[in-house]
Amino acid sequence: MIPRRLNHAQDGSKRKAATMHRQRIFFAVSMVSLLLWCSPRSLQAEEIQYRLKWLYNVSVIGDIYAEAGGCFGRMGLKVEVKEGGPERDAIKEVEMGYAQFGVASADQIIRALSKGAPIVVIAQLFQENPLQWIYRSGRIRMDKPSDLKGKTIGITYGGNDETVMRTILLQSGIRESDVRLYSVRYDYTPFYQAKVDLWPVYVNAQAPILRKKLEAAGEKTALFNPADMGIRFVANSVITSRKLASDRPDLIHRFLSALLDGWQQAMDPAHATEVLRVLSRFDRDTAPDIMAEQLDATRRLVHPPGTTIGAIDVSSWRQTEEILLQQKIIPHPVHIERFLAPRP
Amino acid sequence: MLRNRMVQFLLLYVLALAGLLGLKYGLGLSDYIIPPFLEICRTGLDVTPRYVAHVLNTLSIAILGHAISLLLAFAIGMLAAGKSAIAALVKTAAYNVQSYPIVAVAPIIFILLGDGLLSRLIISVMICYFPLLLTVMGVLSEPVEDIEHFYRMTGHICWGLQVRVRMFENIGKLTTVAVGSATMAMVGTIVSEFIASNAGIGYSIRVALYQSDMAKIITALLWIGVATSLYLILVEWIGNLIHRRVAA
Numbered sequence: 001m002i003p004r005r006l007n008h009a010q011d012g013s014k015r016k017a018a019t020m021h022r023q024r025i026f027f028a029v030s031m032v033s034l035l036l037w038c039s040p041r042s043l044q045a046e047e048i049q050y051r052l053k054w055l056y057n058v059s060v061i062g063d064i065y066a067e068a069g070g071c072f073g074r075m076g077l078k079v080e081v082k083e084g085g086p087e088r089d090a091i092k093e094v095e096m097g098y099a100q101f102g103v104a105s106a107d108q109i110i111r112a113l114s115k116g117a118p119i120v121v122i123a124q125l126f127q128e129n130p131l132q133w134i135y136r137s138g139r140i141r142m143d144k145p146s147d148l149k150g151k152t153i154g155i156t157y158g159g160n161d162e163t164v165m166r167t168i169l170l171q172s173g174i175r176e177s178d179v180r181l182y183s184v185r186y187d188y189t190p191f192y193q194a195k196v197d198l199w200p201v202y203v204n205a206q207a208p209i210l211r212k213k214l215e216a217a218g219e220k221t222a223l224f225n226p227a228d229m230g231i232r233f234v235a236n237s238v239i240t241s242r243k244l245a246s247d248r249p250d251l252i253h254r255f256l257s258a259l260l261d262g263w264q265q266a267m268d269p270a271h272a273t274e275v276l277r278v279l280s281r282f283d284r285d286t287a288p289d290i291m292a293e294q295l296d297a298t299r300r301l302v303h304p305p306g307t308t309i310g311a312i313d314v315s316s317w318r319q320t321e322e323i324l325l326q327q328k329i330i331p332h333p334v335h336i337e338r339f340l341a342p343r344p
Numbered sequence: 345m346l347r348n349r350m351v352q353f354l355l356l357y358v359l360a361l362a363g364l365l366g367l368k369y370g371l372g373l374s375d376y377i378i379p380p381f382l383e384i385c386r387t388g389l390d391v392t393p394r395y396v397a398h399v400l401n402t403l404s405i406a407i408l409g410h411a412i413s414l415l416l417a418f419a420i421g422m423l424a425a426g427k428s429a430i431a432a433l434v435k436t437a438a439y440n441v442q443s444y445p446i447v448a449v450a451p452i453i454f455i456l457l458g459d460g461l462l463s464r465l466i467i468s469v470m471i472c473y474f475p476l477l478l479t480v481m482g483v484l485s486e487p488v489e490d491i492e493h494f495y496r497m498t499g500h501i502c503w504g505l506q507v508r509v510r511m512f513e514n515i516g517k518l519t520t521v522a523v524g525s526a527t528m529a530m531v532g533t534i535v536s537e538f539i540a541s542n543a544g545i546g547y548s549i550r551v552a553l554y555q556s557d558m559a560k561i562i563t564a565l566l567w568i569g570v571a572t573s574l575y576l577i578l579v580e581w582i583g584n585l586i587h588r589r590v591a592a
Contacts, residue, residue: 089556092377111556115376158554183542189455329555 045078048255049099052084053236056282057205058294060084061275062125062302062309063103066262068278075254091117094241101255106234106320107160107329113339114330118242121317122256122341123310125263126235128227128301131161133198134210137222140197145172145229151197154184161200164226164233167323171229198224204297208290232316233323235301245341252341260310267303312340346577353573357566364562379559387559388566395548395560399567402533402544403575405461409468410529410579414522417473421480422507435481442474447539454540464536464544471532472525479521483514515590519583526579530572 052060063081066072072079082099084090090102091112101122104112109121133153135142140151145168155162169176182196188210191199201207203223211221226233238259245252266275276291283291303309314337321336361384368378375383424434446467457463484507491509495501511518537546545564552560 087553091556095374095377108556112374112376115379116374117376118374156554158551185540187451187454 045073045076046251048072048077048079048101049082049093050079051082051088051090051093051099051102053088053090053103053105054084056083057286058279058283058291058298059130059202059205059236060103061279061295061298062263062266063259064262064282065266065275065278066259068281069262069265071258071262071265072255075258077254077258079255079258091119091239094119094239097241100244100251101238101240103236104239105160105236106317107163107324109237109239109339110321110324110334110336111330113334113336114332119239120242120245120339120341121237121239121312122245122252123238123260124234124312124317125237125310126301127304127307127311127313129164129233129235130202130204130297130301131164131233131235132201132203132207132226133165133224134191134201134207134221135198135224136194136214137220139194139219142198142222142224146174148172148174148198149178152180152182152195154182154191154196154199156185156200157183159200160233163323163327163329164231165200166327167231167233168226168229170326171231204294204301208293208297209286212290231323232313232319234313234316234320237312238310256310263302263309267299267309269299314340346574349573349577350570353569357569361562376556377558379562384559384562387557388563391560391563392567395545395564395567398543398545398548399564399571402537402546402568403530403571405464405468405544406526406529406533407575409465409472409533410526412465412469413473413476413525413529416469417476417480421477421484424481425484425507425510438474438477438481442470446470446535450536450539460541464533464541467536467540468529468532471535472529475528476521476525479517483517484510486510486514488513512590515587519587523576523579523583526576527572530568530575534568 050063052063054060056064060081067079067081084103089108090099090104091108093099094102095117103125109119112119141147148169153165155165165181168174169179182190184190184196184200188199188206190196191210192213199210201210201223203225207223214221238256240252240255265271272292272295276288276295279291279295280286280288286294317336317340321330321334324330325333364378365381367373368380379387420434420438424431424438449470450463450467453463453466457466487506488509491513492501492506495505495509533544534546534549537544538550541547545568549561549564552558552564
């Protein structure tokens, strides 16, 4: 039998041990909390707003794939990829601080720079401009620019297709009175009704849809590409504020690496099934076969042979600026090369 | 009245412009977001002849749309004033047609009628007539018991007389709403031009938006304001004239 005093002593030491154990746990938890609280910001996902130029469709697949595929997350970024639209202006949002990064077309960017917008270009998403004109090849022939004479040509007044078409006309020595310019909207009815001969389309977005509809009606289509006339008008590019580019080069590097990684994966034919699955989550209205065709077309524009995804084609940017100057859309040169950040 | 109304509008316009410029310089915003005062003046001088013509084009459609809306609202309002099955059907149809957002209906209108004058007019009427209709229906559904009771007792009451009595007794309310709806007609026309047409000041604003040219938009707003003020004065004058005639 154990004496009562010894029993008491054992109980006391047990209590002491339990108290010490609790103290150790409390200390460990406190230290972990303190470490977490003091941890560098880089360990936490940094929240970023990224404003696209247009609605969710195949033209932004790399942007949404970078988010959905976890590319941003791996770089410690939590990026909200925000849909664009006709009334959205990523440049204004970047300047106002509502977004850190955005997508805008080259003409928008050059126009904004000519008015002192504090932005820089950090990547060029499309190596070839998707803007072309679709026409019924069974009705008209478009072998050379002079074939435009006498045609009814759709343009969006104030849009970059107006600028590009006016450049083609100017270069080809065609007067405006030699053609009929038709103001277009989002409704394709005038083209379906053959009131307009050439209709502006994004070759990777609307062209497959229009082609399919006209083929179903027994009509063949073809595309009139300004690049065939030597016009290299830059399309969608990624911008950020000059302040962010100079103050946070690490952030620019992480964002751009993740974004271009997303585009790289999205453009890889080996990932096509997964990419189309992601795209169909965002763009629910496009049929799967059309979407696959759109993805192929996008691949040819974003990553044509011999190019690097995201590379900034300085000579094309200079040409775009010259076109805007020539058409008096900007009053003076902006020297665009000063605002094109080399890829990190 | 004309001078007062124009001075009031210009004062408000200048105040709003000053606020915008204050915001620009206060926040250090670039000329891309808000253009400087000199650029606004330069652009204003440059585009004013064109924009005045566009505003007048819009105003002509708005006046026509307003007149059609008034006729339509009074016609449907009278039909819907009674308690018959037809009145109930007209009421339901009027509410249902209006419940569709105009941007959803617009493509159907354009497919059927093209993007010309008729589409602009129809959209303008659709935006303008419903507030008018509500008031007309409200006024014509409310009996004027003191007077109607007399005619009912003497056996002279009929639908036409009932409508005339109710309109006469509520002429102030009806003219006020008719005058107020002039603004809606202008707004409706501009919206229709913005979404579909190739003419008018709404279309010019759309092109300016494409070009991110705020100076042009500010100029367009000035001429829209001037035109709307002038039209309101005219409608108010007509309203007062009707009111006086009826009162006499």
